Amino acid sequence: MQYLQGYSLILLPTVLLACAPIVDGDEVGRRIHQEFERKTEIAVHSVKCPQDIESKVGKRFVCDIYALEGNILKTQVTLKDDQGDISWSVQTGLVNLGVIEENIEKTFKNERLSKVKASCDGKFKIAHQGDTFECGVQEGNDDPGKVMVKVTDEQGKVNFQFLDRSDPAADNKPSSAP
Structure with a gap:
């Protein structure tokens, strides 16, 4: 029985981690796509972001903006809250x-x-x-x-x-x- 108890304790952090809130990278990409086109008037083909982003305030990651004309821009994204609100900026190339x-x-x-x-x-x-x-x-x-x-x-x-x-x-x- 001790083996089973130790096993369940080892699984507990994994299960808790799997239940941690995540932000959908596709949804973040859609938001950046819309905002970028509206603010810059540059047509965008797509925006690619990492999938299943840990929802942690201050978490930073990079998304790629693929402009319709063929250029690619990197955008720095920061989670502002654990609900998926973001801020983003293009640091170079714009x-x-x-x-x-x-x-x-x-x-x-x-x-x-x-x-x-x-x-x-x-x-x-x-x-x-x-x-x-x-x-x-x-x-x-x-x-x-x-x-x-x-x-x-x-x-x-x-x-x-x-x-x-x-x-x-x-x-x-x-x-x-x-």
Whole structure:
């Protein structure tokens, strides 16, 4: 009989662990999918998270966001409570185009003493260190111009260079923006 009692004591922690609350990784992925698309206006194919996540306040894990255009972003997820409420953030590879537009406009104002309207088409862009893309600029009634933007690090810092300048005396130095 002692053997049976010892055996049941060994099984008890396993049974209790199996009954510990878990968070469904698929449900977390669906929530991130919806929120990411709504906040960034970037189409998402799917979000993959670990399955059966231990429901413990402060528990951290990583989910992968698969954008429709083929890029993959890693998102850091933290459980805020034992009911599955989460907070999440993309640490690298996501560039806020509104910030870039503001910096282009400020740089034009400071360097060229002119007011422009910059447009990078969208709210956010998936871009990694070394990637380049163009933003449009409209300076008064002049023909539209372009700015070449280059991502300089994984935190989204960029340099940009004015293209199609109407001022031949203007230099071609890149400008920096966070």
